[in-house]
Amino acid sequence: MATTSIDGRTLHYEDVGEGLPLLLLHGFPFSSESFWPQLEAPPRGFRLLVPDHRGFGKSALAEGVSTMDALAQDALAVLDAAKVKAAVVGGVSMGGYVTLALLRRDPSRVKGLLLVDTQAGADDEAGKARREQVAKDAEARGMAPIVEAMGPKLFAPTTGAGVRGRVEAMMRAQHPKAAAAASRGMGERVDQKDVLSRFGGPTLVVVGEDDAITPVDKAKVMAGLVSGAKLEIVPKAGHLPNLEQPRAFAALLETFRSAFD
Numbered sequence: 001m002a003t004t005s006i007d008g009r010t011l012h013y014e015d016v017g018e019g020l021p022l023l024l025l026h027g028f029p030f031s032s033e034s035f036w037p038q039l040e041a042p043p044r045g046f047r048l049l050v051p052d053h054r055g056f057g058k059s060a061l062a063e064g065v066s067t068m069d070a071l072a073q074d075a076l077a078v079l080d081a082a083k084v085k086a087a088v089v090g091g092v093s094m095g096g097y098v099t100l101a102l103l104r105r106d107p108s109r110v111k112g113l114l115l116v117d118t119q120a121g122a123d124d125e126a127g128k129a130r131r132e133q134v135a136k137d138a139e140a141r142g143m144a145p146i147v148e149a150m151g152p153k154l155f156a157p158t159t160g161a162g163v164r165g166r167v168e169a170m171m172r173a174q175h176p177k178a179a180a181a182a183s184r185g186m187g188e189r190v191d192q193k194d195v196l197s198r199f200g201g202p203t204l205v206v207v208g209e210d211d212a213i214t215p216v217d218k219a220k221v222m223a224g225l226v227s228g229a230k231l232e233i234v235p236k237a238g239h240l241p242n243l244e245q246p247r248a249f250a251a252l253l254e255t256f257r258s259a260f261d
């Protein structure tokens with residue numbers, strides 16, 4: 001684990017593998033641990049930089065709402081600390097929202113995009129109200145309500161108890177204040193379709209065929225916005241294909257790598 005500091009706050013990140021830098025951003029309410037198969041066996045040809053977002057894992061929380069733009073600024077600080085000018089940038093779900101916020105903030109740092117089980121649109125009013133309720137529930141009752149609400153929706157029916165148990169334990173280990181701040185941040189996020197449609201670099205959109213949170217239709221919209229983007233639908237996977245089908249996920253990344261040769 002490496003660390004850097006931004007505005008006096010510590011940010012932790014993993015730095016493993018060798019090759020083209022891939023900044024990989026985790027979803028909600030997880031940590032860098034949610035990439036455990038990729039951290040244990042980095043896909044060939046990639047150097048993985050995997051931060052803990054503020055307040056998650058071992059990174060310190062900041063005051064106020066964790067907007068997607070604030071998390072993107074943290075991620076850029078990780079690139080600076082790792083002395084990487086431009087990287088392939090990608091993320092799972094909320095990590096994808098942060099990826100698109102980073103692309104809006106500084107496209108010069110983005111060589112390619114990896115968008116996994118995520119979406120480019122913003123929340124509607126009902127969605128925003130749900131985010132606020134999730135935040136209030138976390139503040140009042142801790143991580144349990146989030147685990148109970150999300151747990152059943154995360155996986156394909158075939159996903160085994162080992163993966164389910166580790167993900168649930170990871171969610172329970174997160175700080176409720178960090179979850180509340182990020183839930184409000186997701187509620188405030190803007191529609192990123194315009195920024196996506198301006199991007200001209202290699203783009204891989206991945207989605208589990210059984211994703212009940214950000215379903216295949218959302219992935220199709222994103223892939224349709226970027227000229228030349230590749231869409232891959234992973235069989236027997238739900239919202240977390242990198243954990244549910246790690247071998248298939250590694251193969252997709254290794255094929256994607258050749259777009260940068």
Ligand code: MLT
Pocket residue numbers: 026027028029092093094095186213239
């Ligand atoms: C995630 O996995 O990061 C969340 O499901 C994203 C969301 O709630 O929109």
